[in-house]
Amino acid sequence: MSSPAQRAKKLFIRTFGTNADDCYQAPGRINLMGEHTDYNEGFVLPAAINFHVVIAAKKRDDGLFRAVTDIFPDEFIEWQFGLENEVNDDSDTLSHWSQYLKGFTATLAQSGLSISGMDVAIVSDVPVEQGFSSSSALEIAFGTAINDLHQLHLSPLAVAQLAQRGEFHHMKLTCGIKDHMISALAEEEQAVLIDCLDLDYDSISLPKELSLIIVHSGKYAEDIQHKYQTRKSECLEVAEHFGLDSLRHVELFQLEREKSNLDESLYKRARHVISENRRTQQAARALEMNNTRRLSQLMADSHRSLKDDFEISLPEIDLLVDIINNEIGDRGGVRLTGSGFGGSVVALVEHELTDDVVLAVEQEYYKKTGIEAQVYLCSATRGACRIDD
Known part of the structure; x- marks a missing residue:
């Protein structure tokens, strides 16, 4: 080929x-x-x-x-x-x-x-x-x-x-x-x-003992630009409440102090962003230290925040996360990835569990949803370049 x-x-x-x-x-x-x-x-x-x-x-x-x-x-x-x-x-x-x-x-x-x-x-x-x-x-x-x-x-x-x-x-x-x-x-x-x-x-x-797995749910986001812009506007509204251009410099204790002065949905949006920033830095450190158990918890916390605070998950996405979590426990992590409202989950999984994860997804997800998930076994590669003959 x-x-x-x-x-x-x-x-x-x-x-x-x-x-x-x-x-x-x-x-x-x-x-x-x-x-x-x-x-x-x-x-x-x-x-x-x-x-x-x-x-x-x-x-x-x-x-x-x-x-x-x-x-x-x-x-x-x-x-x-x-x-x-x-x-x-x-x-x-x-x-x-x-x-x-x-x-x-x-x-x-x-x-x-x-x-x-x-x-x-x-x-x-x-x-x-x-x-x-x-x-x-x-x-x-x-x-x-x-x-x-x-x-x-x-x-x-x-x-x-x-x-x-x-x-x-x-x-x-x-x-x-x-x-x-x-x-x-x-x-x-x-x-x-x-x-x-x-x-x-x-x-x-990335730790050599972890497989990178992406699973598409078969659910495609509708009107994604409008939904994306809505979330962006909600975040900006909270930032402006603090007199800032973005949520980058808002601390969690400051948000909690102003909770009663914010609409509940706006408070939740900001709580996701602020906590996600912290999780992202902690996840980088966990990868550097080959701390799979810590990474597992951080990815679980991230998905929970995307589901409950940012409200961009779907039942099918949550089901995929549950199926994979049941197979890997703390020997890997899984979460929604991307803009949400459909799309994919990403998992980092110990190599010896990869086949079990793929089999569980193929069997259980279709049985419960009638949808065939697309499973991709990936590797991290280099950025753009000229291709040498």
Whole structure:
């Protein structure tokens, strides 16, 4: 079976009639701890995973961008650098995959950086709409190709920042920078503890005795942007109550002191964010110390907080957490991951329990819900790069 890079090169030749200059890849990601903390300027602990968007690319000299993807092979998208909003075709809808690419080039143009265009052929094995952030992987792979072929000499962090700005300003999407950062700068077999206030980050080694398992519930979030924005607005309302721009600098004792002056739901939202920031830092330390029992408790506390305080879980997600917990006890941890209202759970499990967890999920979850869960056995991988032949 051909590799994604080989498939990308073949698609490029078939589409453009010539060879690509180079191939680039960027990974999807999973968040181990720190949910809904990024837009509150808090801490997150994601890891890049071994599913990738791969782009075969060739530099042009006329400012034109042309793109094709194997997911929609009959769609051929093109636009002129700096004129992304003047195209009038079916790709104008903000949800179209090409908008992630146009957002990046539009942000480059607005930043005063000049590039000369590019042809790209895109293939991907990142599962879509399952919490792996396939869109960020697409943006970072594309940005990495632009950066390298046009010799812009941007750091991986700068590429991530441009991608996040493109989503926010061009696509009008509410998003933090966690997904872009981890896809751009992750290291092999490492998670990354990111401080979303000043964008400092530290690589955290994942214990070799733990398996990384992601299970998609088969439940897909509806109207997720509206729900995400609602939670963000609720957090901001509490921050403003304290005269601050975000919840980052609110301590738990301060929140408790003001509990009677806050709506109960707002109090609960803030309690999740404040306690999750603390848990995320503690989880990083637990991983560094190979303290699986401590990690297990922290992940359990995180899921409980997401369920009861942030109220973004579903019965199916809770069932998956219970099934996995029954198999692993304190020999691993499991929690909801991602924006919530559907999606996936992430588990770190001692290797010898992996088969038991997979079997239990496949049998018990379907028996109780009639839904087949998708189980992914993953490894932590490096961030975006050029693919060497």
